[in-house]
Amino acid sequence: MEVDKGKGEAEETRKVAEADRDTVTLKSSDGKLFEVSKEAAARLSTVLAGMIAGGSIDDNGTDLKQIGSEALENVVDYCNKHANSIPSAALISSSISFNTAPFKEPEEWERKFVDRLSHDALFDLVEAANFLGMERLLDVTCHKISEMMKGKSPDQIREVFNIKNDYTKEELEEIRQELAWAFYDD
Amino acid sequence: MPRRDVRSRREETARPGTEDRLGALPDEALQHLLSFLPSDDAVRTCVLARRWRDLWKSTPALRITEPECRWKKPEDMNEFVNHLLLLRNRSPLEICELNSYPYHTMSEQRDRPCRYIQLWIRYALAHKARMSVL
Incomplete structure (x- = not known):
């Protein structure tokens, strides 16, 4: 666009x-x-919305030092896909008899979006969504992790997520006694 | 030896597949993801590791789903929900999903599954749950 204009004029343009x-x-x-x-970024991320409104967006690239390129690519990909998706009407499961329903089930494309991620990429994305204040993306990624926990025994959950059991035997016994009302099957 | 917290341990071990990425998330994120689980599963995460011991107490959800698959009798479910509501922190309850234990309207024991439901709903309302009856 910058043709033969005076420098000041070109800058202005x-x-x-x-x-x-x-x-x-x-x-x-x-x-x-x-x-x-800009529209999707402002709508999906409270942090980016604040930066856009406050004029702290750098045209040469706003530094997001907390987020690696793979996670940021996923964030941007999510924003673009979100901008192009048509929200579905039937979002709430019909089996619920009494529900406050602040959370809408992930849509088909959102499921596919998180399903293709590796374990580490999924967690990078949770951290990025948390950092950028992206409520919906945080919902969708946390929902995915909760699905990975569902129906699994404590040992199975520890294995999937590399959780080290740092309780002593006595402590575990104490917890189970304290919370006997929650461990009714054991 | 200095005490190693989750964050520093993460930085030390760069090998993929051996880190506890889940435990490294902030409390709010873990409480958020626990809110998607049925409440009995959420409470039972307390045995995973010390990191998880009290997270269920501030999970902003009460989710009782498929109770007949989870509790042998309605009294067990009542005991679970009463304990949970009594022992959780005074944090808001954003989600309240309650499916009642199945019962026969003609049975003499029909009041058992529903004995406390009004009480639980009042608790949820008092803790700022946004509710809709479907």
């Missing part, structure tokens, strides 16, 4: 163009740049 830009550029901890729709 660039500024105006960037103020009108409908994307924001985000920079991962390892220096990679990603572009995402």
Whole structure:
């Protein structure tokens, strides 16, 4: 766009163009740049919404030092997919008899989106969503982890998530006695 | 030897598949994900490791689903929910999902499964649960 104009004039044109830009550029901890729709970023992330409103978005790439490029790519991918998806009407399970329902079940594309992630990529994304204040993405990723825990014994859960049991035998016994009302089958 | 917390342990071990990424998440994230589990599963995570001991107490959800598959009799379910509500922290309850234990309307014991339901609903309302009766 910058043809033969005076320097000041060109600068002015660039500024105006960037103020009108409908994307924001985000920079991962390892220096990679990603572009995402300004509208989607502001709608899905409270942190990015605050930065956009406060004018602290850097046109050369807003530094997100906490987020690696793989996680940021997933964040941007999620924002783009979200912007293109049509929300479905029937979101609440019909079997629920009494429910406050603040959480809408993941949609088909959201399920696919988290299902394809590796174990580490899923956790990187939870951390990124938490850092960026992306409530829906946090819901969807945490929901996925809860599905991985569902119906499993404590030993199985420890194995899936590499949890080290740091209780002593006596402590465990004490907990089971204290919470006998929750361990009715044992 | 200095005490190693979860974060520093994570930095030390870069090998994939051996880290406890779940335990490294902040409390709020863990409480959030526990809120998706049926409440009895959520409470029982307390035995996983010390990190998990008290997380169930501030989980912002009461989810009682498929009670007939989880408790042998309605009294067991009543005991569970009464204990849970009594012992959890005074944190808000954002989600309340209650399925009643199945019962026959003609049975003489029909009041057993529903004995406390009104009480639980009042508890949920008092703890700021956003409710809708479906």
